[in-house]
Amino acid sequence: MRQALVALACGGMLLSPTLAQEGAREVTFGAVTYALSCAVCHGEAGHGDGEMADELAVPAADLTGIAQRNGGVFPAERVAEVIRGGSAVTTHGGQMPAWGLVFLKDPSGPADGQPATSTAVERRIAELVAFLESIQAKP
Template identity: 40%
Template sequence: MRFLKTLSKVSVAFALTALGTLSSADETGKVEYMQNCATCHGESGLGQGPLAELMTVSVPGLTGLSARNDGVFPMLEVIHIIDGRQGTRGHGGPMPVWGGRFKASVEEMGPYSAEMVVRGRVLSLVYYLESIQQ
């Protein structure tokens, strides 16, 4: 019974997200970015967060991803780097595997529901990154 309630909540959340506007996804992604990424990449996305100087590798700016890819935002590559569970490691390895961290926070939902939440969080974050390209 608990599983069905959780699944229903996730289904409703997923449907509302799917019906939402891209700007809504951008706002959700901005919140996600500020909570999880800005400490290294900086609030502006230029790679100058408060922890950047403590890193053993250079923290890249994230506002020029499209410019470095002939004007096209590399959506799938960015998804894979952020998620990290496919073996694609950002920055040569030290970047957290956000897909694993996000999933650990919602595992009680069950494997399928948790995976939907993880993918939604990653996608919202990527939509936000796409919106800050210069």
């Protein structure tokens, strides 16, 4: 039994991509979605200086400083919540769209061309979170 489990575990490792590869894939897809949906307000590099920044009553946050503003820890769950729910969950009443809804209605679907089911939307949000984590300013 134990041998069978070890064999299963090893087989799984051979067949599935490594965690590092999976993480890199997530970040790449997240970067694509970011460029298409977020950069217009938050800026290409996430500093809150996108083309629309001047038109916003509440500034689009500098997304490279999320961890710094949170005592050096990147709050992945909270970031996912804000992306999903938009300004309904932010504190300043800004015009941050609720991407959970936007992505669900997006006729072009996620970056990998899959239909926009709620599972696909959650994956897309997770990819954005992974991308945002990858661009955090170092302390």
